[in-house]
Amino acid sequence: MRNILAVAGKELRSYFHSPIAYLVMAVYSVLCGFFFYSFTATYVVQTFRMQAMGGMGMPSMTINDYVIRPLFEGVLAIVLLLLIPLITMRLYAEEKRSGTIELLLTSPITDLQIILGKFLGALLLYGTMIVITFGYLGVLFIYGNPFAKPLIAQAVGLFLFGGALLALGMWISTFTKNQIIAAVVSFAVFLLFYVLNWVTAYSSGAVSRVLAYLSLTTHFDAFSKGVVDLKDLVYYLSVIVLGIFLTARSVEALKGRV
Amino acid sequence: MIEVENLTKRYGPTLAVSGVSFQVQKGEVLGFLGPNGAGKTTTMRIITGFLSASSGRVRVAGFDVAEAPLEAKKRVGYLPENPPVYTDMTVNEYLAFVGRIKGVARTELKKRIAEVSEKCAVADVQNRQIGKLSKGYRQRVGLAQAMIHNPEVLILDEPTAGLDPKQIIETRELIKGLAGQHTVILSTHILPEVSKTCQRVVVINKGTVVAMGAPDELTARLQGYGTVLVTAEGPAPEITSKLQTVPGVTLVEQRESSGPRITLEVHTEKNHDVRAELARAVVQSGWGLFELKTSGMSLEDIFLKLTTRDLGEEAAAQKELPAGGGEAKAEN
Structure with missing residues (x-):
């Protein structure tokens, strides 16, 4: 555990020594802030309209459904497409480029400890980043009265979703010395997983059902509605475990054992 | 360890x-x-x-x-x-x-x-x-x-x-x-x-x-023989033949000459120090002796010898290779 924390601490320090952490958090705050403002403003305008019409026969509009849920789904896209590759690109690529991988792999710590340390470091940065979302949401609690409980599910979902991508991004980072390549490949893979559920729109066979199941977005639906479903939980946790396992295999291959 | x-x-x-x-x-x-x-x-x-x-x-x-x-x-x-x-x-x-x-x-x-x-x-x-x-x-x-x-x-x-x-x-x-x-x-x-x-x-x-x-x-x-470098002033052929008569010397080669001064490489039998006799031979014949030193094989020499010998063997092996390949083709 001490070793894992030492590596995690080193990763976090590197993030904050370089512009990456600040860049990622700044980009996130701005985009997330714009999403939040747009959804809130739309909501406010629409509720006024509804009230003017007397709201007859219309379902009541809740903040949860019209602000918070779209916000989480929008955040997903930014986090997914842009920021996670920026967080994971350096994890192994930079160690390989600078030769410090030799230090890590010849130290009396296991590969798994190094991997978990790196994953934890990246996860902590990611966690810090998504806390910003809840800062925005806090505003809603001051001026409105949304339900708080769904937020827990949404937070858990966002965290797991990010964790899954971080694990995969870390794996991709083991293949290259070049951070840019790691980032671009991660971006492409994440995008593919993001849109994999589109197949259900034009096909309904077993293959498309499997592809839709594999899509990262499918499993976020329930979370974004405020429901923690065991099968989604299992899905994200398995992707995290898979990512860590693949990273371990890839590091093993670096030593020429395969 | x-x-x-x-x-x-x-x-x-x-x-x-x-x-x-x-x-x-x-x-x-x-x-x-x-x-x-x-x-x-x-x-x-x-x-x-x-x-x-x-x-x-x-x-x-x-x-x-x-x-x-x-x-x-x-x-x-x-x-x-x-x-x-x-x-x-x-x-x-x-x-x-x-x-x-x-x-x-x-x-x-x-x-x-x-x-x-x-x-x-x-x-x-x-x-x-x-x-x-x-x-x-x-x-x-x-x-x-x-x-x-x-x-x-x-x-x-x-x-x-x-x-x-x-x-x-x-x-x-x-x-x-x-x-x-x-x-x-x-x-x-x-x-x-x-x-x-x-x-x-x-x-x-x-x-x-x-x-x-x-x-x-x-x-x-790796050193099969000892080498002494002699720098003297005098007629090169005579010095060479004189030094060759010193007991223990196996071979004398001229390394370089600048004007009347020549440097000779004297190979000797292993573990045979002939420096005193060489000096005597030169001086007694009336030639000027400028320098006399043993030149042991340095690590550089050994290194080169070891690594280039291998290269030579490999070059030889490679020369044989096309012939082998030709035979294989003939069999086919």
């Missing part, structure tokens, strides 16, 4: 290291000598556990690096060719991180950092960012890193690369000072380094060990 048995490493079809075996005793400084690309770094990386061997085994302090890697790694400090430093950290932060992952106890960490910083002369830059340090400092930070957990074994891949002459001397002194308490393997292609710092040498070329022994021993083994 270190036992390397029949080590082989393949990268795809290329054989980087082939059947290398040697042992290093406790407290010994072993020089690993060879031209660039000979397999020095690969061998060292296998000993440190960074690479795995294709076959063969390595034991460090009795622990097999493949079977008990953590136990072996605890006992090894490693300085790779490029010092593995994090350029965004300060020297102190870096040494603290390395100390932690190398298992230095929290309570001792500060003391160890101070000790190795002192030893490797990096204490004056302890709060500077490593990325802003010169190559020489980075190299020494790398050395400090290798020693932070006070390992029994130190593996140093070209430890003096990138240092200035003064730093090279200091680093050699430092390594020499490690002998006794630490077992050291250092690789280099700079020959004087070996004779100055190592008790034993392993010469490696094209992935195989071509010679092994103490530097003097190697010199003696």
